[in-house]
Amino acid sequence: MRDYTRKMHWREWLFLAVVIILYGIVAFYNLGDPTAPETYAVIDNQSGPLYFEVAEAPASVALYCPVNSSTKYIDITISASSNQMDWSVAFDTDDDSKDYTAAMIWYDYPLSCSGDTRYIRVDKHAASNRLVLAEIGFYNQEGKLIPTKALSPNGGLVLDEPQTISRDSNRMNSAYFDESYFPSSALEMQDGLSVAEMDHPPVGRLIIGLGMDLWGRNPFGFRFMQVFSGILMLPLLYFFGRSLLKSPKWAGMVTLLLALDFMHYTQTRIGTLDAFLVLFILGMYAFMVFYHNSQCLWRRYLFLLLSGVCAGCAIGTKWSGLYAAAGLALLYFFWLFQRIRFAWGIERRAILYECTWCILCFIMIPCLVYGLSYIPYAQTLGRSDFYTVAIEHAKQMLSYHTGTSTNYNHPYSSHWWTWFLALKPVFYYFEPAPANIYLYATGNPIVWGFGLVGSFYALWRGIRRLDDAGIVIAAAYFSQLIPWIFITRDTFLYHYFPMVPFLMLALGYFFQNTCTHPRIVGYRNIFISIYLCAVGISFVVAFPFIYGSGISWETILGIRLAFQISALLFGVLYVGLLLRAYRLKGREIL
Structure with missing residues (x-):
């Protein structure tokens, strides 16, 4: 079997280069002023x-x-x-x-x-x-x-x-x-000034500080690392999808979908923490899959280490990284159990060594990353016991996030079930007439709707066939979604952002494994081509309000309605293909 964690064809490198360059140009376009007062x-x-x-x-x-x-x-x-x-x-x-x-x-x-x-x-x-x-x-x-x-x-x-x-x-x-x-x-x-607001761990803030060190303490500087993280997600998702789906074709489609996603574009151009969180969560799962698919011992150990570092950085950015880490742990132990069932002698000893390495990678390394990130914060308090500071701050954050201060019925807050089709966007910026500038974080129902179906399909097929790709996608998506169902504080659409890359993988997985009969696969490919064109057009149409340029509110409402109708239309068409495939292949379509 071909090793999809190793060599790539030059066409793949060309594809990635084109996507990264084009996306980078659009992402950095009018990101922010490069000047602002520096002294104070x-x-x-x-x-x-x-x-x-x-x-x-x-x-x-x-x-x-x-x-x-x-x-x-x-x-x-x-x-x-x-x-x-x-x-x-x-x-x-x-x-x-x-x-x-x-x-x-x-x-x-x-x-x-x-x-x-x-x-x-x-x-x-x-x-x-x-x-x-x-x-x-x-x-x-x-x-x-x-x-x-x-x-x-x-x-x-x-x-x-x-x-x-x-x-x-x-x-x-x-x-x-x-x-x-x-x-x-x-x-x-x-x-070294006293910190006025610290409702999340400091890793993300330190990364923002790196951007300001590079480009100055100005809007361009404090948004730079977010855009850079958004760009890094694209090749990482491609390599991840290539290894998981065993196909450059489907990996390329998944990467294009993320590059054209509304939430990904808007959320990686704002100076907040979510872009870093998503990058690290994507990294922890990608490196875990690379580990699982690699046959080289030192690479397996390296990928486990990188996965652990990403897990520590994700948790050190926002505690919601723990949700993804829980899914990662379930995934690892599932694979471990599968290996132990058929392992004997020397192989079992190798598994024992690997488990010892995992204790370092997924317990000690994340704790080290999390604790060390508190050194600058502890210095603002005039203290050197940064681990004690980290523990004390964890108690403060827990009190804050579970207290009444996060239950204030914010007008932009939304329930978790509205996220699936981006029913309630988060408004970030508005300029009244004559500019009429709206900027808000939202998703594309045409993509997110199919991605949701793909996620449940991945869960079903992963369990039914013990398929690695389905299990990975389901573990990553549902381990992050389920905790939000029970959270009573105000929640927002951007909390769904860490699940978006896995929506894209789920969509690719769904298309890859359905309607594969020779008499219908051609129709499926035509459908996917039209679908991708529609996604690209929708990005262009939505650009004014995911970027922030002049557009009337009535036009925005019309565009959103058109997206919802298009999502329904594409869904009906693909259901028709699925029914045709069912008649040709019966239950084998799944």
């Missing part, structure tokens, strides 16, 4: 407020804060004076008409200043631990930047990058959705 001043109880002298009374202020305060938001009070003696409040975030002021977002606020104002004081709220300000600019009634002089020793740090100031906050120059939390906490760990 910290206002706390020791340093006191910042004082400025302005050439004339300001009418508004533009400001940018790179991190949040202990309240997880920005708490700021701006006062005005004509003599540095009598101060009146010109602006306070408590009186802001917006929902909140958060990190890494440009804000433009009106100021209530008298005509003789010449001095400005910027301070934190008394209840906040700090205010970290990166850049500030004062504007007059005509919208011109007012010459400003810093009167405080560290005030110059917020006036030294005026070329970065923007009075228009948008997704290119500012954070959106949860980006106000993860990149800012990555910056806090880099600079």
Whole structure:
């Protein structure tokens, strides 16, 4: 039997190169501004407020804060004076008409200043631990930047990058959705500042920090590693599918489906943790399959080690990686039991050595990765006992995720059963008319619907025939899905993202093993060709709202309806093929 974990034909490399390059161009397109304020001043109880002298009374202020305060938001009070003696409040975030002021977002606020104002004081709220300000600019009634002089020793740090100031906050120059939390906490760990928000383990934040080290503390920098992870998923899924499905053809189809998936595109262009989680979960299963299919001893040991490292990184990114790890453990023990049944003598001794190696790979290595990732976080607390910090933080996270603070009926939250056809998207960004920009995370019903059917088919066929591919797909998909059924906290469509690559594998597995009769396989191949074209067209049609460009809400609703009708139509057509195959082959079609 051909070893699908080894050599590839040059056409396969060409296919992968084309897919990666084209996807990379689209993924990096207008990812974010490469500039943002880098220096900042910290206002706390020791340093006191910042004082400025302005050439004339300001009418508004533009400001940018790179991190949040202990309240997880920005708490700021701006006062005005004509003599540095009598101060009146010109602006306070408590009186802001917006929902909140958060990190890494440009804000433009009106100021209530008298005509003789010449001095400005910027301070934190008394209840906040700090205010970290990166850049500030004062504007007059005509919208011109007012010459400003810093009167405080560290005030110059917020006036030294005026070329970065923007009075228009948008997704290119500012954070959106949860980006106000993860990149800012990555910056806090880099600079040794106290971390305002830490609701997940630190691995993902450290990876975001790597992107900011490479490209700067700007939107492009804190989104770069997510896009890079999304690109890495494509060759990894191809190699995984090639080894699992034993076919370059079906592996290529699966890879194309992921490259054209709406959720994959949107979720790997936002500065959150999910792209890393999905990459590591995909990696842990891929390397486990490589291990199972490889005949070379040192490669088997290496693949187990890499699978364990990915498992540790997944759990260290989000605890939901534990769900996938549970499925991985079931998969390994299933294969182990199969080997032990037919093993004797020397082979059983080799299995014992391998099990000992697995203790290192899947217990010690993940614990080591998880614990070491807490070193930067522990340093922000002034502590060196990072494993103790990890345990204490685990208790805090458990209390948070099981407490009432995660049950607030968020308007974008959705039940797990709505995820299958992406019935309730997650809105990430909106600009009103005339721009009419909508950006939200969703899925393609044309793909996800077939993938769901394929997942149940993989479960059924895997159990019925003890088929490795079906068992792997079912273990990966259902081990992650089932826990969400019992979770009562607010859940969102993006929680389904780690299952999406396995939906693609399930879809490929379903097409590969159904309608294979010689008299009907040609019709199946025509159907799949039309289907892939429809998926590609749907990506182009949906691009405005998965990327974030001008489109009316009515058009979006029409597009979504068209996708749902198309999914139903393709489903009916393939059911027709299945019925025809059943008449030709009987129960052998399954």
